[in-house]
Structure formats: structure tokens, C-alpha cells
Amino acid sequence: MIYIILDLEATCWMGRPPKGINEIIEIGAIKVNEYGEVLGKFSSLVKPVVNPKISGFCSKLTGIKQNQLNIAQTFDKVCDQFRLWITEEGEDYVLASWGSNDKGFLWNDCLLHKLDTDWLQPFVDIRTQYVNIARVKVKSNLRFVVEEEGFEFEGNEHSAFTDAFNTAKVFIKYIDEWSF
Numbered sequence: 001m002i003y004i005i006l007d008l009e010a011t012c013w014m015g016r017p018p019k020g021i022n023e024i025i026e027i028g029a030i031k032v033n034e035y036g037e038v039l040g041k042f043s044s045l046v047k048p049v050v051n052p053k054i055s056g057f058c059s060k061l062t063g064i065k066q067n068q069l070n071i072a073q074t075f076d077k078v079c080d081q082f083r084l085w086i087t088e089e090g091e092d093y094v095l096a097s098w099g100s101n102d103k104g105f106l107w108n109d110c111l112l113h114k115l116d117t118d119w120l121q122p123f124v125d126i127r128t129q130y131v132n133i134a135r136v137k138v139k140s141n142l143r144f145v146v147e148e149e150g151f152e153f154e155g156n157e158h159s160a161f162t163d164a165f166n167t168a169k170v171f172i173k174y175i176d177e178w179s180f
Contacts, residue, residue: 002039002093003032004086005126005171007163008102011048012058023048024075024109025064027082028161030168036175038168042085043161045072050112062158076113083119094180096124098142098167122180126171133177145170 009026011017024046031040047069048054054066072078086093097103103123110117127139134145142163146153151169155162171178 001034002086002089002091003034003171003175004093004095005030005032005164005168006095006097006102007160007167008097008105009062009064009158009160010105011051011054012061013055014057018051021050021108021112022105023050023112024105025054025058025069025072026062026160027078028159028164029082029085030164031086032168032172032175034175036172039089040085041161041165042082044078044081045069046078047072047074049074063156074113075109076115079110079113079115086119094122094124095120096126096167096171096178098163099127100125124178124180126167126178129178130170130174133174142166149173 006027006029008024010022010024012022025048026046027042027044029042030038033039045064045068054064054069059065103120106120107117130145131139143153143157146166146169149170153166155165157163
């Protein structure tokens with residue numbers, strides 16, 4: 001079994017998104033085997049197509065600049081690369097993220113680009129399970145949990161790869177505890 005610990009960044013605004021759509025602009029992931037060994041890393045920016053210009057708010061939050069997205073590939077191409085990376089070992093996999101939003105963003109972008117969604121199962125919300133595993137009462141933010149678990153939070157928050165990397169630390173610590 002392979003575990004794909006992923007995080008996404010999406011277009012964002014202070015209010016409602018133009019045309020009602022948020023699109024993925026970054027995918028970051030860590031591939032982990034059943035022994036908690038890191039097998040690989042994936043990181044890619046994604047060019048949005050519905051709202052191709054990101055807001056100043058989004059750029060400030062994520063650190064992603066418009067000129068970076070202008071030269072990035074669109075979701076359909078990045079998704080193909082991501083799916084090939086996920087399955088390159090030929091083993092079954094589970095997708096996992098800190099919270100449930102990432103699954104929705106992937107689902108919506110797949111529909112937007114007329115791509116299959118079957119590959120999105122199984123998908124685990126690590127944050128929800130962490131509450132039960134660590135016996136805490138509140139769903140805390142990722143930085144707090146990483147530091148509470150004795151790890152250093154490395155990198156900048158709201159970077160997909162950084163957040164996936166830090167989530168993987170918690171995932172690996174409790175690798176035998178997750179329910180799939």
C-alpha cells in the first residue's frame with residue numbers, strides 16, 4: 001500500500017470567487033510506503049483557466065506570483081503527471097490530506113476539465129482522524145499540530161509542498177493508527 005499525503009493551493013479572493021469557481025494552482029505531495037518511508041515527492045504549479053489572473057490576496061497568502069502561473073501547465077496536464085507519479089509503483093494507494101477541502105478541489109477541477117474522478121478514492125481526512133487518535137478536542141491548524149507533536153514546521157504555510165511535507169510528519173508518526 002502506498003500513501004499519498006497531499007496538499008493543494010487554490011485561487012482565492014477576500015470575497016466570493018469570480019464566476020463562482022476556485023481552481024487549483026498548486027499540488028504538493030509526499031509518497032509514503034506502509035513502513036513510513038518516503039518514496040517520492042511531487043510539486044507542481046497549475047495554470048488556472050476560468051480566472052487566469054490570481055488576486056493580490058492569493059499571491060500574498062501563497063507566495064505564488066502571476067508570472068509563475070502564466071508559464072505553468074493547466075490542470076488536465078498536471079493531473080495526468082500526478083496520477084502517473086501516484087501509480088508508478090503499481091501498488092494500491094490511499095490519498096490523504098489535512099482536512100476535507102482538498103478532495104473537493106480535486107473533484108471540482110476534474111469535473112471542470114472533464115477528467116475521471118474514480119482515482120480520488122479512497123481519500124482520508126487526516127485532521128478529523130487525528131482528533132480521535134491524539135485524543136484532542138479541537139481540530140487544530142497544521143502548524144500547531146506539527147509543533148505539538150515535537151516536529152519543526154519547515155517552510156512557509158500555504159505552500160502546497162510545504163504543507164504536504166509537514167502533514168507527512170504527523171501521518172508517519174501515527175502510520176499504524178489511520179483508518180482507510
